[in-house]
Amino acid sequence: MQELSKKISLFTDSVIRRMTRISATYNAINLSQGFPDFQPPKPILDRLAEVAHNGPHQYAITWGAQNFRDALAEYRSRLLGRTIDPNSEIVVTCGSTEAMMVAIMTLVNPGEKVIIFSPFYENYGADTILSGAEPIYVSLNPPEFTFNPDELEAAFQQHPKALILCNPSNPCGKVFTRKELEYIATLADKYDTYVITDEVYEHIVYKPNVHTYFASLPGMYERTLTCSSLSKTYSITGWRLGHITAPPSIIEGARKIHDFLTVGAASPLQEAAYIGFKFSQQYYDDLLALYTHKKNILLDGLDSLGIIHTNPQGAYYVLLDISEFGFTDDLEFCEVLARDVGIGAVPGSSFFKEPVNYLIRLHFAKDDATLYEALNRLEHMKSIIKRRVI
Incomplete structure (x- = not known):
C-alpha cells in the first residue's frame, strides 16, 4: 500500500476536541472546548421550531x-x-x-x-x-x-x-x-x-x-x-x-x-x-454583561484559591499557571486534572509555537452553578495533584 499524505504527519488531531473526549471519559466538568451550556436566544429557537415544520x-x-x-x-x-x-x-x-x-x-x-x-x-x-x-x-x-x-x-x-x-x-x-x-x-x-x-x-x-x-x-x-x-x-x-x-x-x-x-x-x-x-444593540449589551458576570465569578474564585491566572480582555478563556506543580508535560497534567480533580482543560502547549508548557486554558461559557462547582473542585487541586520533583 502507498503511504498516506505527508501533510498529516505535520500536525496532530485537535487537542481541544481530544480534551472534550477525555472530560467525558472521567465525567469531568468540561472547561476545555469553548461552547456554552445555556440556551440560544428564544426568538431564534422559536423560529427554528417553525422552520422544522415549514422548511x-x-x-x-x-x-x-x-x-x-x-x-x-x-x-x-x-x-x-x-x-x-x-x-x-x-x-x-x-x-x-x-x-x-x-x-x-x-x-x-x-x-x-x-x-x-x-x-x-x-x-x-x-x-x-x-x-x-x-x-x-x-x-x-x-x-x-x-x-x-x-x-x-x-x-x-x-x-x-x-x-x-x-x-x-x-x-x-x-x-x-x-x-x-x-x-x-x-x-x-x-x-x-x-x-x-x-x-x-x-x-x-x-x-x-x-x-x-x-x-x-x-x-x-x-x-x-x-x-x-x-x-x-x-x-x-x-x-x-x-x-x-x-x-x-x-x-x-x-x-x-x-x-x-x-x-x-x-x-x-x-x-x-x-x-x-x-436584534437591537440591547442584545449585545446584555451578552457582554452576561460574560462579564461569568468572568468575574471564575477569576474572583481563582484569586481566592491563590491560583495564578491571566485576565482576558476579550473572549471567554483564562490561562492558568501550573508551574508550581512541576509537570514538564502539560497534556499529562490536563489528563490528571480531568481524572483526579474532575476539571477538563486544554494544555497551553497546543496554542504556542514556543516551548510553553506551564499554562492551561479554561473557559467560562457555563451557567453559574457549573462555574461554582468547578471552583469547588479546583479548591482541592493542590492537595490532589502532587508536585513533581524536577
Whole structure:
C-alpha cells in the first residue's frame, strides 16, 4: 500500500476536541472546548421550531440564502462602517472554521508564507499546512501578550501572502489596540500583504477595552477577509454558520473554494438564525454583561484559591499557571486534572509555537452553578495533584 499524505504527519488531531473526549471519559466538568451550556436566544429557537415544520429543507444558494445574506450585510455594514453588498461581498460558510480555510485557500499558493501570532487557535497552523503554505510565527509575549514591532516587521520582510489576526484572541483573550492594528496595517500596505481576521468574539470585549475591526481602518478593507460566525454571539456553536466579508474580487474566488469544500451551510438553520442579525444593540449589551458576570465569578474564585491566572480582555478563556506543580508535560497534567480533580482543560502547549508548557486554558461559557462547582473542585487541586520533583 502507498503511504498516506505527508501533510498529516505535520500536525496532530485537535487537542481541544481530544480534551472534550477525555472530560467525558472521567465525567469531568468540561472547561476545555469553548461552547456554552445555556440556551440560544428564544426568538431564534422559536423560529427554528417553525422552520422544522415549514422548511426550507433543501439546498440554499451555495454562498448563502438570500434573506440570510441580506440581513447579514445590513448587520456587517453597521459594524464595519461601510455599505456591504449582500450579493458580491459575502459568502456564508459552515462555521468560521470553514471560513478561515476558505480564506487561506483563496489567497495562498503552495510554498507561500502566512504570518500567525503565537499563541494561536490550533486550526490556523493546520489550515496553513493543508493549503501547502509555510507558517511564520510571531510571539505575543505574556502576560500582556504584546508583540515586538521589530519581530513582526522581520516576518513581513519574508514577503508573506497573508497574516492571520484573531481579535479578540483565542486562547489568551488579547484585544489588539487601535495603535497595534494601525501598525499592522502599515506593514500590510508596505509589504502588500493580505490580512485574514477571525473575529468570532467581536461582541465579547471587556471594558475598558474596545474592539476595532481591522477592515474598518483606512485602506484596509481592500486587503482584508473578515471571518466570523454566529456560534459565540448567539450560543449556537453546533449550528456551524459562519461567513466571510471581503471585496467582490476576493469573494468571487472564495465562493469557488467554498462551493467545492462544502456546497453550502444548512438552509433550515440559516432561515432560523438570520433573525439574530436584526436584534437591537440591547442584545449585545446584555451578552457582554452576561460574560462579564461569568468572568468575574471564575477569576474572583481563582484569586481566592491563590491560583495564578491571566485576565482576558476579550473572549471567554483564562490561562492558568501550573508551574508550581512541576509537570514538564502539560497534556499529562490536563489528563490528571480531568481524572483526579474532575476539571477538563486544554494544555497551553497546543496554542504556542514556543516551548510553553506551564499554562492551561479554561473557559467560562457555563451557567453559574457549573462555574461554582468547578471552583469547588479546583479548591482541592493542590492537595490532589502532587508536585513533581524536577
